[in-house]
Amino acid sequence: MDPILQFLQKDARLTPREIAKLTRSKLDKVKKKIARFQKEGVILGYKTVINKEIMKDKSRSVRALIEVNVVPQKDMGFDKVAERIYRFPEVTSCYLLSGTYDLLIVVEGKDLRTVSQFVAEKLSPMENVRGTVTHFLLKKYKEDGFLLKGKDEDRRLAITY
């Protein structure tokens, strides 16, 4: 992977100037490259990783992983059906899998009722959806490489040789 992307993937707040220093390249070149990555869609966005597990705010949303069995469409395979599903804003992720079911989708809503409603009223009635199994998420331990717990404390002595 391009070193610029490696650095940005770890810390999206790095400025082009800092990246230039770290990769020992010219500032101009870095800026151009980043612009190109954005234009080509290699860089899709920048976001903050929030640990909702320890948030004081109790208005946490509900998440469900839903297994979806579908009937593929002639000439289109799964793509067309998948598109009809992932266009819903409630669907935050959508994957096509091998195995006993076809699509795995992640749905987010403000409470159990909202998510259930989405499944019952939008997803299941679809013509090409043969069946669904909904798993509500109870607790998150790790996400995208981040451990979802409080900060580790520094156990080292403050000063050593």
Added chain:
Amino acid sequence: MPKKIRISNVVEQMPPSGIRAFFDLVLGMKDVISLGVGEPDFVTPWHIRESAIFSLEQGYTSYTSNKGLVKLRTYLSRDLRKRHGLRYRVDDEILITVGVSEAVDLALRALLEPGDEVLIPSPRYVSYAPMTQLAGGVPVIIPLRASQGFKLTPKDLERRITPDTKALLLNYPCNPTGTSYTKNELLALNKVVGRHGLIVISDEVYDELTYDFDHTPFATLPGARSRTIYLNGFSKGWAMTGWRVGYACGPAEVIAAMTKIHQYTIMCVSITSQMAACEAVVGPRAPLEEMKREYARRRVFVVENLNRMGLCCRRPEGTFYAFASVKKTGLSSVDFASRLLKDQRVAVVPGTAFGAEGEGFVRMSFASGMENLKEAMQRIEAFVGKPL
């Protein structure tokens, strides 16, 4: 009145660490950002910790052979051959020690006769001179100059050699200066060492943290293997300081002598730590590379900021230390460190902890998260920007 217990002369006469008081001050203070830590801020990679836990579950809780687990020595022998072309026999040329510290002590005790001189380039790691004295030897300090990047030159080396000189204690990349040597620089030193038949005790524990060029073990230089005791360990590269595992490789007769002392004083290194070390040698190297990348990133940040503030500092070739000059403040190393601590609650280590040659410098560790480093740099800037 009870009679006072008499302490041995050699210990009584060892100078106490001059900056103990400063250390106590730091340890007694709260909310300090510490750049004074001499170990990685990462914890040991999980695959290594997990293998140690597994070994405990399997009941590996016994002594091992004095020299260390055959498995670990075999892995090390293979790894050294693969990565550096170094060939050490598993049976009699490798000894597993309690960190490199024990290995240095063993090497000195195995080699020195009373009065033998050991050359120690300085600023140096704190324990080299006291260990030499405890082994009955005479530490001969070779002052290194900042203007030469704190590098030992063949000329400076040659000048200190006497008929009593037995060994050169070399440490690269160096704690505290971060200085390391290219292959060509080492070749030049090796010529002098070879000409005078000196033994080189080479402490290369920071070798994995070399940034600007490939690390060259001293023992790989022409003719050097037979008079080099190659010391290394897992503490720095693999973030395994608390496990206390290191190793010594060298000619069989030296390793046999070191093993003799080791078997009576230590017996063997903790088996759990040795099992963990096995995993470090044969397991994936990605976590180490990841940590190294992070240090490299911080190195650029810290060195650049210090220089901008006028605390001149060369870019260290290795380690996670910046050795910065505080001369522009007009303060001594200890005064600078004490005032910075009281004023801004940032802890650094005065250069004089590493010998008189460290006067005018402080060691700042970048084994600390980027957020901490950013905050520390702001505080240091506030401190040096103020009229003193």
